[in-house]
Amino acid sequence: MNPYEMSRKELSKDLARLQRAIKDKNIPVLVIFEGWENAGKGRMIQELIRDMDPRTYKVQVFDTPTDEERRKPFLWRFWNRFPKRGDFALFDRSYYQTFMETQQLGRGLKQDNLKDIFDLERSLSEDGMLILKFFLVVGREEQIERHNEIAFNPATAFRVTQRDLDQIGHYAAFEVLFQQMLESTSSEFAPWHVVETTDEKQAAEEILRIVHTSLTKALEAVPEEAPAREEIHVPDLLSEVNLRLTIDKDEYDEKLDPLQEEAKDLAYILYTKKIPTILVFEGWDAAGKGGAIKRLTREMDPRGYEVVPIAAPTPVEHQYHYLWRFFAHLPKTGHMTIFDRSWYGRLMVERVEGFAKPEEWERAYEEINEFEEHLNNWGAIVLKFFVHIDSDTQLQRFEDRQEDEYKQYKITDEDWRNRDKWPEYEEAINEMLWRTDTSRAPWIIVEGNQKEYSRIKVLETFVNAVKHRLKEEEYDK
Amino acid sequence: MNPYEMSRKELSKDLARLQRAIKDKNIPVLVIFEGWENAGKGRMIQELIRDMDPRTYKVQVFDTPTDEERRKPFLWRFWNRFPKRGDFALFDRSYYQTFMETQQLGRGLKQDNLKDIFDLERSLSEDGMLILKFFLVVGREEQIERHNEIAFNPATAFRVTQRDLDQIGHYAAFEVLFQQMLESTSSEFAPWHVVETTDEKQAAEEILRIVHTSLTKALEAVPEEAPAREEIHVPDLLSEVNLRLTIDKDEYDEKLDPLQEEAKDLAYILYTKKIPTILVFEGWDAAGKGGAIKRLTREMDPRGYEVVPIAAPTPVEHQYHYLWRFFAHLPKTGHMTIFDRSWYGRLMVERVEGFAKPEEWERAYEEINEFEEHLNNWGAIVLKFFVHIDSDTQLQRFEDRQEDEYKQYKITDEDWRNRDKWPEYEEAINEMLWRTDTSRAPWIIVEGNQKEYSRIKVLETFVNAVKHRLKEEEYDK
Numbered sequence: 044m045n046p047y048e049m050s051r052k053e054l055s056k057d058l059a060r061l062q063r064a065i066k067d068k069n070i071p072v073l074v075i076f077e078g079w080e081n082a083g084k085g086r087m088i089q090e091l092i093r094d095m096d097p098r099t100y101k102v103q104v105f106d107t108p109t110d111e112e113r114r115k116p117f118l119w120r121f122w123n124r125f126p127k128r129g130d131f132a133l134f135d136r137s138y139y140q141t142f143m144e145t146q147q148l149g150r151g152l153k154q155d156n157l158k159d160i161f162d163l164e165r166s167l168s169e170d171g172m173l174i175l176k177f178f179l180v181v182g183r184e185e186q187i188e189r190h191n192e193i194a195f196n197p198a199t200a201f202r203v204t205q206r207d208l209d210q211i212g213h214y215a216a217f218e219v220l221f222q223q224m225l226e227s228t229s230s231e232f233a234p235w236h237v238v239e240t241t242d243e244k245q246a247a248e249e250i251l252r253i254v255h256t257s258l259t260k261a262l263e264a265v266p267e268e269a270p271a272r273e274e275i276h277v278p279d280l281l282s283e284v285n286l287r288l289t290i291d292k293d294e295y296d297e298k299l300d301p302l303q304e305e306a307k308d309l310a311y312i313l314y315t316k317k318i319p320t321i322l323v324f325e326g327w328d329a330a331g332k333g334g335a336i337k338r339l340t341r342e343m344d345p346r347g348y349e350v351v352p353i354a355a356p357t358p359v360e361h362q363y364h365y366l367w368r369f370f371a372h373l374p375k376t377g378h379m380t381i382f383d384r385s386w387y388g389r390l391m392v393e394r395v396e397g398f399a400k401p402e403e404w405e406r407a408y409e410e411i412n413e414f415e416e417h418l419n420n421w422g423a424i425v426l427k428f429f430v431h432i433d434s435d436t437q438l439q440r441f442e443d444r445q446e447d448e449y450k451q452y453k454i455t456d457e458d459w460r461n462r463d464k465w466p467e468y469e470e471a472i473n474e475m476l477w478r479t480d481t482s483r484a485p486w487i488i489v490e491g492n493q494k495e496y497s498r499i500k501v502l503e504t505f506v507n508a509v510k511h512r513l514k515e516e517e518y519d520k
Numbered sequence: 521m522n523p524y525e526m527s528r529k530e531l532s533k534d535l536a537r538l539q540r541a542i543k544d545k546n547i548p549v550l551v552i553f554e555g556w557e558n559a560g561k562g563r564m565i566q567e568l569i570r571d572m573d574p575r576t577y578k579v580q581v582f583d584t585p586t587d588e589e590r591r592k593p594f595l596w597r598f599w600n601r602f603p604k605r606g607d608f609a610l611f612d613r614s615y616y617q618t619f620m621e622t623q624q625l626g627r628g629l630k631q632d633n634l635k636d637i638f639d640l641e642r643s644l645s646e647d648g649m650l651i652l653k654f655f656l657v658v659g660r661e662e663q664i665e666r667h668n669e670i671a672f673n674p675a676t677a678f679r680v681t682q683r684d685l686d687q688i689g690h691y692a693a694f695e696v697l698f699q700q701m702l703e704s705t706s707s708e709f710a711p712w713h714v715v716e717t718t719d720e721k722q723a724a725e726e727i728l729r730i731v732h733t734s735l736t737k738a739l740e741a742v743p744e745e746a747p748a749r750e751e752i753h754v755p756d757l758l759s760e761v762n763l764r765l766t767i768d769k770d771e772y773d774e775k776l777d778p779l780q781e782e783a784k785d786l787a788y789i790l791y792t793k794k795i796p797t798i799l800v801f802e803g804w805d806a807a808g809k810g811g812a813i814k815r816l817t818r819e820m821d822p823r824g825y826e827v828v829p830i831a832a833p834t835p836v837e838h839q840y841h842y843l844w845r846f847f848a849h850l851p852k853t854g855h856m857t858i859f860d861r862s863w864y865g866r867l868m869v870e871r872v873e874g875f876a877k878p879e880e881w882e883r884a885y886e887e888i889n890e891f892e893e894h895l896n897n898w899g900a901i902v903l904k905f906f907v908h909i910d911s912d913t914q915l916q917r918f919e920d921r922q923e924d925e926y927k928q929y930k931i932t933d934e935d936w937r938n939r940d941k942w943p944e945y946e947e948a949i950n951e952m953l954w955r956t957d958t959s960r961a962p963w964i965i966v967e968g969n970q971k972e973y974s975r976i977k978v979l980e981t982f983v984n985a986v987k988h989r990l991k992e993e994e995y996d997k
Contacts, residue, residue: 056926059926060926063929085821085822085823088822088823089819089821089822092822093818097810097813097827097829097860098829098831098860101826102822102823102826104823109586109587109588110586110587111586111588133822135822135823198785198788198789199788201791201792308675311675311676312675314678315678333574336574341570342566344562344566345562345565345566345569345579345610345612346562346565346579346581346612349578349579350574352574352575354575357835357836358834358835359834359836383574383575449533449536449537452540
């Protein structure tokens with residue numbers, strides 16, 4: 044049926060049918076409502092959900108961030124509430140509001156966070172999300188009238204905010220700012236729909252119609268053929284690693300304690316300075332990641348850091364963008380999260396084993412760089428360790444583990460299977476190290492054939508990086 | 521090996537072995553650390569985790585509650601971080617700290633929340649959780665010494681709190697209070713272990729030994745035979761429901777709008793008064809729960825309430841106490857959560873289909889009553905609607921649904937299967953209505969054969985209950 048020939052009631056009813064089709068097709072749908080104060084966001088959401096099945100939508104209200112949310116990256120609280128595949132999330136305000144609150148009237152649009160938002164929407168859209176953005180507009184006189192209605196009714200007076208008053212007082216300046224924001228953030232994959240809400244019934248009908256049309260289009264869309272992968276030349280970084288590097292046992296014993304003490308003290312300083320830290324540990328099976336992490340954290344206050352071991356995603360996690368589950372684990376400011384394996388699984392095991400499609404892991408290089416940039420913009424120290432060993436060393440360690448009753452559990456059939464794919468993993472790792480090594484989130488390749496050497500290197504790298512950052516902070520003052 | 525003959529190092533290493541056995545046996549383990557300020561909680565946790573596998577433990581720090589946590593029931597933030605089956609949670613402070621903060625020195629122990637805590641630990645323990653509680657003690661002089669050490673080191677001075685100073689100033693009064701607390705909250709299933717930490721090494725060893733012994737005991741424990749169920753006489757409440765009650769269409773049309781408007785206004789008042797509301801909807805398949813909820817919420821601000829449809833628990837949810845997933849959905853103060861099906865699944869579908877063992881659903885009556893009592897203590901309005909229809913009406917509706925292309929999706933093979941067990945469900949529902957109807961969280965049986973009647977009844981019950989509560993609040997002033 045043509046949505047332009049449908050009544051509001053028919054549209055609403057048919058929306059429930061489309062909602063089920065969306066569920067069947069596993070498409071996540073994000074509907075954002077932004078706009079002028081008193082433009083009727085609440086009412087429009089109410090009309091939209093009228094006949095929707097509450098099992099697959101959620102209204103998410105973004106008010107002032109909570110204490111905890113303030114201590115996380117800008118986009119964290121939104122990531123937490125994105126819809127899973129097949130579900131709808133209706134956002135009452137969004138990252139656009141947060142963005143607008145950093146603006147100053149009459150100064151033109153400040154560009155901070157604009158790239159974060161653009162990257163985010165592109166990445167979600169490439170992952171299959173349908174994004175609809177409504178900006179509700181109301182004329183100045185109507186706004187004042189609605190304001191008065193709310194302000195002079197004792198049951199609703201509490202809803203008046205400073206924002207209402209600001210907008211009424213500086214209508215024209217806000218208009219300019221909103222216009223600039225809409226122009227800068229409308230994109231092919233996430234366009235803005237500006238809806239005039241003076242006539243609420245008509246506005247609701249228009250929104251229903253746009254949602255209806257967009258859902259129908261999304262359901263009919265045929266996934267595009269992925270473009271053939273361009274041949275790229277990747278340097279063989281692993282082959283350049285000097286795996287013969289070792290350290291004397293005496294030197295090891297001498298260095299370990301003071302380094303651990305220093306790491307502990309630095310962790311406290313990061314805590315007091317509210318600098319968040321994210322450490323990533325990747326490496327071959329039996330490369331010694333766990334041991335290196337234990338040595339690094341040995342003296343640290345366990346209340347300030349968390350080790351997050353990453354395994355294969357659960358069925359629930361599969362229902363989201365693959366970065367979603369990592370957002371949930373990000374530290375608060377001043378805290379440290381150590382990822383034992385990480386989002387780089389996308390570029391290693393998921394690529395090699397075919398758990399991700401080629402177009403999925405191909406676009407992950409960019410997504411990951413953007414993600415880490417976002418962490419960096421937030422102020423985090425991001426360090427990524429790749430613990431490298433050669434194939435013989437791995438074999439030796441596998442065999443040792445099988446003989447030690449305390450370590451047997453560590454070795455599984457899967458480890459042996461992975462081992463058979465050594466060359467494929469080498470190729471993937473080289474490309475990963477090459478394409479995701481950035482100054483903001485550098486890779487540190489750790490020579491791991493001798494465990495003592497690698498443990499000291501991890502500790503020293505951490506200590507130096509933190510000291511470097513603290514020195515920078517001082518200069519910035 | 522006898523833990524009393526093991527060195528600290530051996531104990532620590534062997535703990536990792538026990539940890540894997542606990543994982544295999546799916547036992548959740550909660551270790552709580554409380555005690556005097558500067559008694560070394562951080563250090564003791566550090567020693568405990570030294571050789572533990574970070575994949576199956578988590579250190580959970582409970583500091584001052586966040587804004588959001590303050591707006592939830594007292595126990596909410598702890599429920600959120602309990603360990604899943606097979607995992608360890610190490611709590612650095614806990615609900616005992618929260619409890620102690622409500623106390624006043626020299627006044628004797630205030631009993632508020634004591635029952636909540638006792639019920640909680642009993643319920644977790646019955647669900648299979650091993651609960652270990654350590655109370656760390658340090659003498660007054662040692663405490664002052666440690667305080668000075670922290671306070672006079674610039675890297676750690678930030679760790680000094682008002683609590684430290686209070687305890688140093690009023691050591692004897694705190695001692696009395698702590699003693700009373702320990703005596704009131706030690707139980708067979710969750711005993712306190714008081715550990716003197718002046719010698720930190722020795723204290724760490726003692727804790728390791730207690731943990732080692734307790735884990736070993738838990739692993740050897742043979743589940744007790746469930747006692748035979750006592751014969752109880754349950755009145756046939758459903759048979760007393762007058763399903764012939766109807767309402768004129770005209771009367772329905774006349775009443776609906778004003779009731780919906782009133783419900784909306786009352787929801788705003790609850791919002792401003794920060795009263796949380798929890799509504800539960802249960803009933804036969806096709807009884808009209810969804811329609812009743814839609815009519816109830818039609819005019820409400822969608823930002824103030826949430827409809828939470830409850831389906832069968834996911835594999836992850838199965839890893840926790842069955843009430844866990846409901847805690848996650850509780851509203852903030854001032855907000856409303858409407859459960860479309862609920863924790864009562866335990867006493868209906870899980871009982872009838874055998875998804876819960878008889879001893880599990882048998883103890884659920886008490887657990888649910890305690891849970892709702894906890895909600896009530898927090899200040900919530902709790903209303904539970906059971907929408908009742910007779911078997912013929914259900915059949916009629918099933919057949920109607922199958923003929924309507926917009927409603928076909930609503931009817932599944934499972935609905936027909938459930939229908940075959942009508943008498944078993946009747947028996948379970950009668951017992952549920954009888955044993956969980958409390959003045960703090962009453963059941964409202966809604967006559968559902970005529971949908972119009974049931975919708976109006978739900979609206980009227982809601983409106984009256986809220987008005988009644990608001991009147992009470994006024995008297996309380």
